[in-house]
Structures are given as structure tokens and as C-alpha cells.
Amino acid sequence: MKMSQLFLQTLREFPNDAEAISHKLLVRAGYIKKLANGIYTYLPLAQRVLNKISNIVREEMNSTGAQEMLMPFVQPAELWQKSGRWNVYGKELLRCVDRHENQMCLAPTHEEVVTSVVADIVNSYKQLPLNVYHIQLKFRDEIRPRFGLLRGREFIMKDAYSFHTSQEDLDREYEVMGRTYTNIFKRCGLDTRAVQSDSGAIGGSVSHEYMVLTDTAVGENDVFYCDECGYSANSNHADSFLPVEIVDGGFVEEKLIDTPNVKTIAELSEFLNVDSNCILKAVAYIADSKPVIAMIRGDKEIEETKLLNALSALEIRPMENDEIISLLNSYAGFISYRDVDASKVKVLFDKSAKGMKNFVLGANVKDKHFVGSNLPQGIQFVDISCVKAGEYCPVCKKPLKMTRGIEVGNIFQLGTKYSKPMNACYTDAEGQLKPYIMGCYGIGITRTMAAAVEKYHDDFGIIWPKEIAPYHVDIVPVNIDDEVQSKVAYDLYEKLNNLKIETVIDDRTDRAGVKFKDADLIGFPVRITVGKTISEGLVEFKTRNDGVVIKLTPDEAIKKCQEILLN
């Protein structure tokens, strides 16, 4: 490709509306262009990167026996009503109506379609197991798209779906997919960690997320992990062993005391001169329009995803102050589980409350707390708290570490969550109708591209891993009008391309500085400069990742390219 022909524009300055470095660089280097909030055009360079990632995904998926197909992006509501998700998916599902007044939606995922297609075609256990996948657009109308491609509304995803006759066979496939995912990301130049996670709107029981670990805010997930035993989990799912399990508040008898204007745990802790873990905190929520009180030890916080799951609710939000008064007959800062009408208000106790004795508790009255309270017998405890730094691994009790992660892939065991309601069955060897046991496996192709940029860049631009770089080599003739330089450069260009080394020649008449800046910004793994050293028969060979420059003859440069760029 001649640089003068390449459809792109590099910008001298970063775009103003981008925050994440991958977003800034992909826009500035001419890879993507925003059309609307969370919706981007992938320009030719980006398309090449996406194709490379997709091809790695294809090779690895195909090698496991999975088969590629392609499913529709626009889907009828009917299917989603059948699975029961039409009413629960919420506003992320972009709905529309066609000219015949049929309700339709843009695909946020493809469980419904694939289940219905397979149900029509696969009737016998002899046709199972099956794993089919496609690489296709998704649309999720996110509350807040951000960070460019990392959280867009429209994005490209590889999603695979497997169908089995037994849980054991699903377990086997799940293992295979897990290994395959690690390989796929490794081939893309990315180290990932598989972490246990909440299964969210997709549903199912077992699931793992594949995280690219990063220290920056764009890693939207907190990951807790243990170096000792390998435990790792998303914060929305992580469990922990508390440093202090049994806490005695030390108040010998229960008393009602005045705590004027002492509302927060920190204030209360200071006012009474007790540790925050001696206070039993109440947090009030509205879950699917019903009031809920979550009781938790004062030094711990509620993990709302866990709470949502514990309640089997679709939606939760913290209670407003006026609702605390009207629904709980209580007062913000002084809420208690006691004296609430159990038929109207659901009360949950986090497992952190289990070891508490003689603690401090709200009195459901403004400016009053109890001290020396104890829990009644027979309480069921649930895990609805966040893990905090300094807590211990739930498996081996060694200290847990935390980091941020970008989720680039996930795998789920769905079981019969979709096959049952959609009545998607096969006939087993005994002639019985059975619902398929399913798994699903996703990879964010566009997000993987952005994650690679997050991981590999410097002040000058992107540093692509060679496996997913849009082109391998950029040839820069310092002065394209110089006959000798031009001839050597074009000769190299032709030879490299003939060797299947994807090469760009910067044939523009611009000065060398412009070409060098663009080469660094775009992130070609190798740059070959044809300049004044050509008088000694030498060109300069520069690798982007380490910045090392060596002088070689053109033939040596070609050999070097083959050596480092082709496996």
C-alpha cells in the first residue's frame, strides 16, 4: 500500500472528547471516526487490525471443531418474548417497529436466535455436541458509553454457542473454550487472566471473564486475585475471608443513647469511640419497587450485584430520604432492621454480621442509636458485601491482591436457561425429549483492539504486537524525489510484499519528520528508512517496540523482516 493512497488522516492534536489513551490514539492515528455516541466507523487501518484478530479467533475456534456461521442483526421481538427476556433486558435492548408494525430489536447478543435455529435443525442426540459461532455486530444501548471502543454501543463480537446432552459434556467443552481463549489472546499479544464472575443478564451458573490486567481507570472491572492458589474473581463476584471475623462491641447491656446529628459510620465511630466494625449498618434499597434493608458490618460495603442476585431482582437503587420516612417509618442515618413490617420490607443480613456481638445499631428514630445490641437466633446470612483490600483469599486464606481489568472475553455455562423456555429439545437414545444443555462464549473483537492499544503505546503512538498490526513494515524514503532512494525503496517494497510481509511505502512528498511521526503514531512494528546512508549501500531498520536502529543492506533488511515478522 502506498501511503499517499491510504484512506486516513492523522491528526496533529488529540481529539478533545476522548479520555482513554486507546480512544485518543485510535482517533488521532486515523483508525476510527465517531459517527454518534458510542458508534464508530472503522477506517481501513482498523479494519485490517479487526480482520487479524478475527482470523486468529477463527483459526483457534475452528481447530476445536466449532463452525462459523452468521446470524441476523435485526431480530423479531417474538423470539425474545419466548425466552422471557423481552421484558427483562431493559433499555439496553434497542427496540424498533417495522413497516408492518412488528416489534423488532437490534441484537445485543444471539442466544435466542441460535437456540431457535438449532432447535429446528438438531433433533437427535446423534447430532450433538455442537458448537457454532459467528463474528458480528452487536448493539447495546449502554447507559453511558465511554472510553471509545472499550465501551461502545455498537461493537463487533465473536459469540459461540455450544449444545450438549449432559452437564459433563458441557464441562468438557467449557474447559476447551477456556484453553482456547487463553491461546487466542496470547496470539493477539495479550496476557489475560480468567476470573470468576457474575453471569449478569446472560444468565446461567458458572462463568469466567478473560481480563487484560491494567492499572488505569479504563479497566472498568476490579479483579481480586491470590498469587498463592490462583483464585481470581471479579469484584462483583469475589468472596473473601475477613481479617477479623468475631467482633465484640464491648457494650455490656443494651441501651438507647442520644447520637445527635451523627449519621455516617465514620461520625458514629468517632462519637462513640468504637471501631466501625462494631456498628451494624443498615442500607435501604428499592428492589423492583419493593423496599429492602441490607444489614452489614460497619466497615464493609454492599456489593449491589450480589444484592441483586440474592433478591433475584432485576433492578435496585438506594432509597431516597423521603422513602425512608414513608416506607420504613425510620430516618436516614438511624435505620434498623428491628420493628419493620416483615410482610412489606425484606431484610437481608450480610455474612460479615455473623460474628458481631454487643454492637451499635440504629434505633429507627432521629438522633438515637442502640449500643450493646445482639442479633436474634436463627438468622440466615448471605454474601452481599464487597471484598476490600487487606482481606484474605477465601480458598487458601492468603492476602488477596486487587487490580483493574478490561474484560475482553467471557465464557458461560447456560445450562437449560434458554432451551427450556424456548422448548428447544432433542430426542435422546431412549426416545425422550430433552432440552439442550448449553454454553456460550464471547470475545469483544473491537474491545480487544482497544485493549491492545491501552496496553501497548508510548508518548509517540501505538506499538502494535506484530500479530495484529495493520501492516508489518513502513518503508520511508527520506526524499521520494531522489532517484536512488526511490528505486531502493520501491524495490524493497515489492520484494517484501512478494514475501507476504505486509508493507506500506511512504511515497508522500512530505519531509522526513512528517513520515517518522506518522510511522510512530500508526504503530508499524518495523520501519525501514531509505536515506543518506544509501550511498554506503545501507538502510536503517528500526523496531517500534524497542526503538533500536540498525544499519543493514536492503537484502539483510528483508531477511531480518522474515526473521522477526513471520513465524
Added chain:
RNA sequence: CGGGAUGUAGCGCAGCUUGGUAGCGCACCUCGCUUGGGACGAGGGGGUCGCAGGUUCAAAUCCUGUCAUCCCGACCA
């Protein structure tokens, strides 16, 4: 959904306080010159100032509404 900010040429911005012919840098086109890290000179093209109302002889500028975008939060009593 709350809070904050911003909408002026493809990109980055000034102008608005105090209304009076819409500007600058980059990019683009022409000519010259230059060619090892985003040169220089001269000339040129491109914008219904987010949109809709209102005030005014006159609105990018003042007022009202609206839409869009970005950031923070969805906080824990």
C-alpha cells in the same frame, strides 16, 4: 436518572463580558523554496456560529426553550 462542563470550518481553539462585514493555528488547493523527527514564503477554497423561539434597526454575542457531546456519580444513611 442526578451533578458539572462544552457546542464557532475536517481537527484544536479565540471572539461573547460591553450586540455592528466570522477569525487564528493545523489540515486542504496553487506557486516558489526545502527534504533525517510534524520547515518556510506568497496566494486561495471551505463555516445557515448545535437547533428553535424571543428581545433589537441589527444576535456567534443578550433572554427562554430544546438537542447533542464530554466528565463525575449512580455512595452505601
